[in-house]
Amino acid sequence: MRVLQFGDSVxxxxxxSFSNGLESAIQSGVVRDVETLGQFVRTATAQASTSDGISLLTAFRAAQSADEATIDRADHASFHRKLNEEQRTMSVRMGRKLAEMSDRTIGPSSATDWLDRIRAGRxxxxxxxxxxxxxxxxxxxxxxxxxxxQYGxxxxxxxxxxxxxxxxxxxxxxxLFEVNARAEDDYHRIKALTLDDMAAFAPMFDVLCSVHVHSHVRLFMS
Structure with a gap:
């Protein structure tokens, strides 16, 4: 039940509020049908697995041993791997909201201490x-x-x-069903990697996200 609640897309x-670059991809014609949409989403999830996925697993394991220094290193690593403003904004807004929700619903935890460090600007x-x-x-x-x-x-x-x-x-x-089928393979591919191994290479994705910053008409914040 906890997985269902905290993994819920809503x-x-x-x-x-975010499309993760999809709005610009559609406006530019990179995504124009179901097939190209699938290619774009699969690229985004693959990129996330080798960057954010590694920082997630690092933070999870560090929390088990109350290693705040490693949690913070994972946080900075995730932030600095995002090349454009909107991606960074999306990540930190959602991260702070999740920490606030956790503090209210779960109670004191490593996420609460992390929230204190967010508020302090650390x-x-x-x-x-x-x-x-x-x-x-x-x-x-x-x-x-x-x-x-990955599902989110x-x-x-x-x-x-x-x-x-x-x-x-x-x-x-x-x-969505087809994309999710790759999550297990992605996990096994990155589970033994460290923060030094974090990498993401998808130039078109990064360019489209950057273009979106200056779009005059848009539905989403990224």
Missing amino acids: LPVGAF VPGTYPVGQGLVFQALGLGEVDAFAAQ LASMMINASLRLMKIHYLDAQRL
Whole structure:
């Protein structure tokens, strides 16, 4: 039940406000149908697994040993791997909201201490680190935390597509099902990696996210 609640795509952390670059991709014609939408979402989740996914697992494991220094290193690493303003804004807004919700619903935990450091300006407060801390505080596994991250990203983008392009809602769910099928392989691919191994290479994705900053007409904040 905790996985269902904290992995829910409608968790009140603001995900509905962001498209993760999809709006610019559709406006520019990079995404124009179900096939290209699938390619774009799969690129985003693959990129997330080797960057945010590693910081999430690092934070989760550090929380188990109350290692605040490593949690903070994971937070800064996640923040600085994002090349454009909107991606950083999305991550820290959602991260702070998650920490605040955790403090209110779960009670004192490593996420509460992390929230204090966010408020003090000592750490940025990125969403994947928040997910790692919250899932550890709930007594859940790191696989659950990673799955929630990957599902949340894919779900955010596919839900956004329903407002941005002509796509049947059943095709959207089929696509989400297909993307989610890769999460287990992604976890096994990155589970032994460290913060020094974090990497993401998707130039078109980064360019589209940057273009969105200066768009005059837009539905989403990213």
